[in-house]
Amino acid sequence: MPAGRKPMGIEQVDLLxxxxxxxxxxxxxxxxxxxxLSVDEACQELGLHRSRFFELRKQWLQGSVEALEPEPAGRPVGASSESLPPETGGDGEKRPPRIAYNASGEVGPTPDTSGNGVSVGSVGALGRIAELEDLVAQTRWELRTSQLREELAALGLSRPKRARPAQKKTGLAARPAHRERGGAR
Structure with missing residues (x-):
């Protein structure tokens, strides 16, 4: 008789x-x-068409493979604590948890598996963080552009962009500017 606990099987999903x-x-x-479960039974259970089921299964398996890709141990060569995210800084402060997307596309904190407040995310979470960093850089650029426009306008070198005044919404249909007299109504 083998030693150890009996494997839980698919019931482990309930603990996630x-x-x-x-x-x-x-x-x-x-x-x-x-x-x-056969493909037909799985499709019926999930309420999916076969093609969508195969697409979902492939997406799930691909995400699993990406999450299990081996990574080199330790800190990357040449990386200092200043170049790493704030959660991994060496100041000893506990940082707020990082946010990641799980396999179903929902947002939630990444699990803290280190015990020291450092959140360890999956490959998908790291990719999402990189996307958000790019978005922040783009937003900074857009803010600089608008600030530059305002400063040029203050110097009289260009006209500021002005918003059109909002029209009152009365709920009535707009009337034509003038009506022809004597016409049929």
Whole structure:
């Protein structure tokens, strides 16, 4: 008789964080991959068409492979604590948790697996963080552009962009500027 606990199997999904719908989808996908459910049964259980089921399963498996890609151990060569995210700085302060997207597209904190307040995200979370950093850089550029326009306008070198005055909304249809007299009404 083998030593150790009996494996929990698909029931482990119930212990994961996430919405009930996402956990149910994962359980059905696992049952299909394990051969416990046919594709038709899984489609019926999830209320999906076969093509959407195959697309969802491939997306889930691809995300799993990406999350399990091996990474070099330790800090990257040449990285200092200043170049790392604030959560990993060496000042000893506990940082707020990072936000990540889970497999079902929902937002939630990444799990803290280190025990020291450092949030460890998946590859998908790191990609999302990079996207957000690019968005912040773009927003800064747009803010600089608008500030430059305002300063040029203050110097009289260009005209500021002015917003059109808002029209009153009365709920009545707009009247024509003038009516022809004597015409049929």
């Amino acid at each position: 964080l996430g919405s009930e719908a996402a956990r149910r989808r994962l359980a059905v996908l696992l049952a299909n991959v394990a051969g416990e």
